[in-house]
Amino acid sequence: MTTAVETGNKADLPPPASTVGVVGWMRENLFSSWRSTVLTLLAVYLLYVAIPPLLQWTVFDAIWTGNEAKDCKLPDGSAKDGACWIFIKAWIGGFMYGLYPYDLRWRVDVAAVLVLLMFAPLAVKRLPFKNIYGVAVILLYPVVAYFMFRGFIDFPLSDPQSTTHPWRVVETSKWGGLALTLLIASVGIIASLPLGILLALGRRSHMPIVSTFSVLFIELWRGVPLITVLFMSSVMLPLFLPEGVNFDKLLRALIGVTLFSSAYMAEVVRGGLQAIPKGQYEAAMALGLNFVRMMALIVMPQALRYVIPSIVNTFIGLFKDTTLVAIIGMFDLLGAIQLGNADPKWLGFGMEGYVFAAALYFVFCFSMSRYSQHLERKLHTGHKKR
Amino acid sequence: MTASAQAPIQKVKSTKSDEVAIQMIGMHKWYGEFHVLKDINLTVYRGERIVICGPSGSGKSTMIRCINRLEEHQKGSIVVEGVELSNNVKNIDAIRREVGMVFQHFNLFPHLTVLENCTLAPIWVKKMPKKDAEEVAMKYLTRVRIPEQAAKYPGQLSGGQQQRVAIARSLCMNPKIMLFDEPTSALDPEMIKEVLDTMVLLAEEGMTMLVVTHEMGFARTVANRIIFMDRGEIVEQNEPSEFFKNPKSERTRLFLSQILHH
Numbered sequence: 207m208t209t210a211v212e213t214g215n216k217a218d219l220p221p222p223a224s225t226v227g228v229v230g231w232m233r234e235n236l237f238s239s240w241r242s243t244v245l246t247l248l249a250v251y252l253l254y255v256a257i258p259p260l261l262q263w264t265v266f267d268a269i270w271t272g273n274e275a276k277d278c279k280l281p282d283g284s285a286k287d288g289a290c291w292i293f294i295k296a297w298i299g300g301f302m303y304g305l306y307p308y309d310l311r312w313r314v315d316v317a318a319v320l321v322l323l324m325f326a327p328l329a330v331k332r333l334p335f336k337n338i339y340g341v342a343v344i345l346l347y348p349v350v351a352y353f354m355f356r357g358f359i360d361f362p363l364s365d366p367q368s369t370t371h372p373w374r375v376v377e378t379s380k381w382g383g384l385a386l387t388l389l390i391a392s393v394g395i396i397a398s399l400p401l402g403i404l405l406a407l408g409r410r411s412h413m414p415i416v417s418t419f420s421v422l423f424i425e426l427w428r429g430v431p432l433i434t435v436l437f438m439s440s441v442m443l444p445l446f447l448p449e450g451v452n453f454d455k456l457l458r459a460l461i462g463v464t465l466f467s468s469a470y471m472a473e474v475v476r477g478g479l480q481a482i483p484k485g486q487y488e489a490a491m492a493l494g495l496n497f498v499r500m501m502a503l504i505v506m507p508q509a510l511r512y513v514i515p516s517i518v519n520t521f522i523g524l525f526k527d528t529t530l531v532a533i534i535g536m537f538d539l540l541g542a543i544q545l546g547n548a549d550p551k552w553l554g555f556g557m558e559g560y561v562f563a564a565a566l567y568f569v570f571c572f573s574m575s576r577y578s579q580h581l582e583r584k585l586h587t588g589h590k591k592r
Numbered sequence: 593m594t595a596s597a598q599a600p601i602q603k604v605k606s607t608k609s610d611e612v613a614i615q616m617i618g619m620h621k622w623y624g625e626f627h628v629l630k631d632i633n634l635t636v637y638r639g640e641r642i643v644i645c646g647p648s649g650s651g652k653s654t655m656i657r658c659i660n661r662l663e664e665h666q667k668g669s670i671v672v673e674g675v676e677l678s679n680n681v682k683n684i685d686a687i688r689r690e691v692g693m694v695f696q697h698f699n700l701f702p703h704l705t706v707l708e709n710c711t712l713a714p715i716w717v718k719k720m721p722k723k724d725a726e727e728v729a730m731k732y733l734t735r736v737r738i739p740e741q742a743a744k745y746p747g748q749l750s751g752g753q754q755q756r757v758a759i760a761r762s763l764c765m766n767p768k769i770m771l772f773d774e775p776t777s778a779l780d781p782e783m784i785k786e787v788l789d790t791m792v793l794l795a796e797e798g799m800t801m802l803v804v805t806h807e808m809g810f811a812r813t814v815a816n817r818i819i820f821m822d823r824g825e826i827v828e829q830n831e832p833s834e835f836f837k838n839p840k841s842e843r844t845r846l847f848l849s850q851i852l853h854h
């Protein structure tokens with residue numbers, strides 16, 4: 207009490223110049239010791255070696271104008287130095303839609319625009335009946351998208367309209383390109399989360415039948431490579447089905463991808479469930495909540511929040527794994543690009559195709575990753591874990 | 593340290609059977625081979641305030657957790673507000689509706705705001721309209737003197753505030769009985785008082801309360817009856833003045849000397 211220093215009389219000084227600004231930042235982060243100085247210089251050198259040639263190929267020497275393969279070639283027939291982006295331009299339709307009929311590609315476009323239009327209202331903060339609307343859209347959109355992709359009038363082959371009618375059926379084997387990749391990935395993502403939640407709950411269940419089934423299911427699917435699952439579904443499953451029963455190859459692949467990733471999802475969710483303290487269950491029960499409400503309102507929201515990074519990790523893995531359907535003869539983005547690479551008119555531009563595919567995959571995966579970070583920040587409620 | 597119950601509390605003890613809130617007869621519980629609760633016989637009357645004390649591991653928590661079926665007893669009977677506690681889910685639900693519980697570690701739901709913590713059960717269990725539930729919640733948050741924190745998340749509150757929210761959350765279900773399991777033992781000394789004050793307020797309103805606590809000041813001023821447990825048994829029960837002045841058993845005396853002299 208007696209020797210207290212009077213406060214509030216000293217003016218706030220700016221921090222010393224050497225600790226702020228560009229110089230301060232560099233001193234702190236790049237040159238803080240001789241070791242980091244060496245590493246910094248090494249990194250700069252590596253960037254110097256790698257970046258200019260890359261830019262040279264992708265941008266400066268690249269061929270941007272023209273329509274034919276010969277625009278990318280020297281008079282003697284060998285390829286020019288830069289990237290031949292007109293190959294991508296020529297094949298962009300194939301990359302986006304695969305073998306989907308030219309005159310019907312607008313249907314896929316409409317499906318894509320609809321997804322934006324239907325989900326956009328969910329971004330509105332205070333939308334009345336937001337939950338109901340959300341559920342409705344999630345249930346309704348797949349139906350809409352299915353009919354946009356497939357069409358609904360099935361003409362016999364003899365009918366001339368079977369090649370001209372705007373709503374004629376397009377077999378799933380014709381679906382392809384980025385559209386197919388996005389379709390498989392979103393079905394897998396949207397269906398595997400609830401399935402994974404059920405499996406995770408099943409694995410923790412006290413009922414021996416339920417938990418044994420869940421464990422077996424999870425371990426079985428996790429123990430097999432996805433490529434095996436896809437081969438089984440496309441080649442072997444038909445052998446076991448009775449004569450005449452034939453269900454769609456795409457559907458089989460979708461089921462395979464979904465069940466496969468739901469097994470991973472189950473383990474991710476189980477990890478989240480283990481982070482929930484017993485007290486949360488007890489408080490919920492003491493308040494009279496039944497099991498379903500306790501799980502849906504108290505436990506799952508917290509458990510899923512803890513594992514957002516792992517969930518998104520699984521989603522990203524799933525997204526990239528969809529490329530494996532190219533091996534069972536579907537032309538997803540990668541399959542379509544391989545189709546383009548084999549085009550006799552454009553032989554020799556495989557590199558451009560793969561770089562384009564890599565860039566597209568990166569854009570989607572990186573967006574998912576950013577969205578997950580955004581979600582984590584948004585849902586953070588400042589609670590400490592007990 | 594001592595509870596701040598200045599107002600004298602009317603100490604009633606009725607013996608009419610329709611006034612019984614909780615009755616345990618010959619209740620036993622085992623954890624596997626371990627006999628935690630041995631032949632518990634206890635009758636709690638409406639409006640009674642009972643403090644339960646005893647050494648660590650003596651089964652205090654287990655006993656009060658049996659009352660709302662957070663733990664299952666294996667022998668004997670427990671009747672709460674006329675409903676027998678059995679494996680029947682309906683009975684368990686009915687009892688949980690009448691019994692509120694406050695925990696040592698608050699157990700607030702960290703992903704919900706204070707207000708949502710309070711309205712969740714009324715909305716989902718009692719099917720109360722959201723507006724009404726919020727009104728009730730604000731009433732009780734005002735009663736525990738933190739209405740201004742309603743929009744915050746539990747993680748943004750002090751321990752004492754969190755525990756008061758937990759009390760308000762229970763009260764929103766309008767329970768007839770409140771169970772407290774060491775409600776102040778996770779709190780810093782300066783926060784203990786604010787929580788005890790809230791409990792005193794509840795006691796003055798005639799709430800039936802069972803409180804496991806080591807706050808002997810609170811026990812002395814608020815309780816009608818103190819129950820001493822040791823090794824799974826109710827060793828002794830008496831009204832506070834007698835309990836502190838003339839403990840009957842050696843074990844009680846030992847416990848009191850340990851708890852009061854340090």
Ligand SMILES: Nc1ncnc2c1ncn2[C@@H]1O[C@H](COP(=O)(O)OP(=O)(O)OP(=O)(O)O)[C@@H](O)[C@H]1O
Pocket residue numbers: 623626628646647648649650651652653654655
């Ligand atoms: N889930 C459990 N499984 C096995 N034993 C348990 C379990 N919970 C508690 N016990 C044991 O039962 C006994 C009584 O525990 P209880 O928590 O009721 O004691 P308590 O009187 O509340 O003690 P404290 O003052 O430390 O909270 C202890 O010996 C404890 O080890």
Ligand SMILES: [Mg+2]
Pocket residue numbers: 652653654773774
């Ligand atoms: Mg205890």
